[in-house]
Amino acid sequence: MKGNVIKYARDNIDTDVIIPGQYLKVHDYAELATHAMEGLDPDFHSKVKEGDFILSGRNFGCGSSREHAPIALSHSGIKAVLALSFARIFYRNAVDGAFLLPIEIDQDAYSDISEGDQIDIDIKANQINNLTKNKSYKMKPFSEIIGKIIEAGGLFKYKPD
């Protein structure tokens, strides 16, 4: 999975900036996408391209349970969020709804990958290849259940053993 990185070098990107509360009444996915990241980066909608990744720090997606957050990012074209860690509801919404991949990275990847870098995420090898910088980093493997739900294509397609 190849794409370019949009980097927010900060911790605690919360759901209120990913999709502000005034849009919670909106359930049109395309409309939600036009307001993605509005609380932090009003230019996000004009710069994001299909297949891009977001790279950020700790506790990405903290705050509310609004599924609007992964929906707005996913329908903006974001295929994965790479972060040092994730808040739990954002993480499970992303996976169970099959909106995007939440990928936990280490400090090395976080510091090294820059805005605009092209990277290739190799889930099978748990590796991130930075094609721009010609370097590789480890990603944290998904836990067993998360891996299975992702492979199935979301919670509704997952068949428990």
Added chain:
Amino acid sequence: MNITEKILARASGRQKVSPDDVIFANVDKVMVHDVSGPGVIKVFDKLKKQGINVDKLWDPTKVWVAEDHFVPSADKVSAENIVKLSNFTKQYGIEKHFKYGMGQYGICHTLSHEEALVLPGEVYVGGDSHTNTTGALGSFACGLGHTDVAYVLLNGKIWFKVPQTLYFKLNGKLPEHVMAKDFILKIIGDITTEGGAYKTMQFGGSGITEMSVESRLTMCNMTTEAGAKNGIVEPDQKVVDYLTSRGATNISLVHGDDDAQYEKIYEYEGSEMEPLVAKPFSPENISIVREAPSVELDKSYIGSCTGAKYEDLVAAAKILKGRKVKIRTEILPASISIYKRAMENGLLTIFLDAGATVGPPTCGACCGAHMGVLAKDEICISTTNRNFPGRMGHVESQTYLSSPLVAAASAVTGKITDPRDLK
């Protein structure tokens, strides 16, 4: 096993569970509101297109619905959502639908305890992050997104990874000028907004035993702000009495074993606690009120599931009685039952005489949606739960989180004020 593990073991049909076990838990109660409900309807529409049967819910008697975020309807879109929600409950035969303008209604987390909708030992999930609130009744209460709630509505179960438990022990009563809100802010300041992530936050000790059920609800409510999966307190007679007085029957309590395990135990002395605020822009950004910045406030907000329960209003009234507010002050009881009790006991008169505006139950201003949003550069002190950028309005507005005592004292002076320092 501790109480959370025992509830999850029972719900998953196992003798024993341990942290990090992945289980499918049978759910006892599920809630949606006017934001997550239309979200679930959207998921159902998607499922239908995929050929998945969504004709019947697993058990409509275990489902209840609240109208709280965008009521009174803020605009046409939110009015449409209320219509959608009504059609949904009619179609699926959900009888517990608390409608705005038709008797008891209010914020979902407030209804869960005011209406005794959730009982000790139950697994309760809701389409809202502050579902954690209800763990104060000795239940496993956890917030989920639309897809997960849709899954529960159709299947009656959901997967969980059994959490590690952090135990917070409060030795001795909190002083009179300190509320549960101050104590939970203290904890979040200590462990950060990520400190409880994926975990259970359990509260105990003599200070928690002394606390009212409503104060325990405040504690569990804000475990969400530390990232926790659930907050919980071992239930006692106070919980039984509280629920029985609201019509609950067949209450059976689940308790942790004597040899229950906790990942970490934190101890606090009640007598050492101080009134606190969380400064912009994070609930972990804590300051003692007496050391808080000397900012000119524009508004005091006493509302939400966190800070507009009956005892929260009593605390505010204690301060506002015979005084006048110096800044815009909005007081919104969290449910109609609380509103009525506040009226019958003279609290609303105290608020109105002080110059405050009293509004109907809604989540509106707490999440920056409607009915009291902040303008650019406005500064608010609020009894709510979050103060991220733009949370209560303009992205360049600011919110200080506090107890109702501090919010009311600050309303009187226009500055962040310790209730002990009021003349």
